[in-house]
Amino acid sequence: MFSIGELSKRTKVKVPTIRYYEDMGLLPEAERTSGNQRRYDKAGLERLSFIRHARDLGFSIEAISSLIELQEHPDRSCETATDIAMSQLDDVRAKIKRLKTLEKELSRISKGCDGEGVSEDCYVLASLADHNLCDREH
Amino acid sequence: MFSIGELSKRTKVKVPTIRYYEDMGLLPEAERTSGNQRRYDKAGLERLSFIRHARDLGFSIEAISSLIELQEHPDRSCETATDIAMSQLDDVRAKIKRLKTLEKELSRISKGCDGEGVSEDCYVLASLADHNLCDREH
DNA sequence: ATAGGGTCTCTAGTAACTAGAGGTTCAAGA
């Protein structure tokens, strides 16, 4: 059994965040000492690692809740879990696509006036003001 | 002179968002009719288009504020504006990199069990629980 | 026994909006 601070160190999840996850129902209510402090065991550690990992992958708290529920009622869980992961994957792919467009535009914009000379009008500001300069819609 | 609804239609920025931008100081306080309704002109339209475009590119409200201030005091503005754009570009590139890693992991996870048969243990849940299955740190 | 670091709860703040309540104004048609 170890304290919340210890759990925090091992999982790299901050202490208030752990309490927040408990409030949100992602973590079960922790056991307490007689002095009301939370104590955790290996199961708690694993559960929190799972959550942390899923958050790192961009799953929302809500999605993680579903995943955890599936874990606890494992009848037909795999398909739904796969669905959740795939929709997460769609999101990620859409974000990448969008960001690549932005990268293009931004690199064009930033290159505008870092040499000498062209200080009369700022190319950055002009580019932002005039959407027509963009290659694509966004 | 046109109403906030009209401005909203033309810029595709929602009405409450326009008011929010005014509160935040991104937009100057709008002129009002005798009945206290906001009225805008071409300058207002251009300013909001600028903001919208910059937001689309992922600039924070704070960054946009700086950009607007530079616009209004154009002495040496170009270098700072370029700096802001470049740091934005760095952010975008970092996000792309990170998302690509996630994409790989997620596509590996989702492929785990969409065939038949393997329903005993859910690969999605197992993958999320065990970070060691990942190719890289994240 | 006591010191000080860790922990407790609770409230409020963050970014960038969005939604709703309750009331007022504008513009078009009768």
Add this chain to the structure above:
DNA sequence: TCTTGAACCTCTAGTTACTAGAGACCCTAT
């Protein structure tokens, strides 16, 4: 000119996923 209803007004509160702070209490090592 009057009326009606859509659009507008302000203000408060809610969203997501936390983070920060206040003030009080606990735990452990010396």
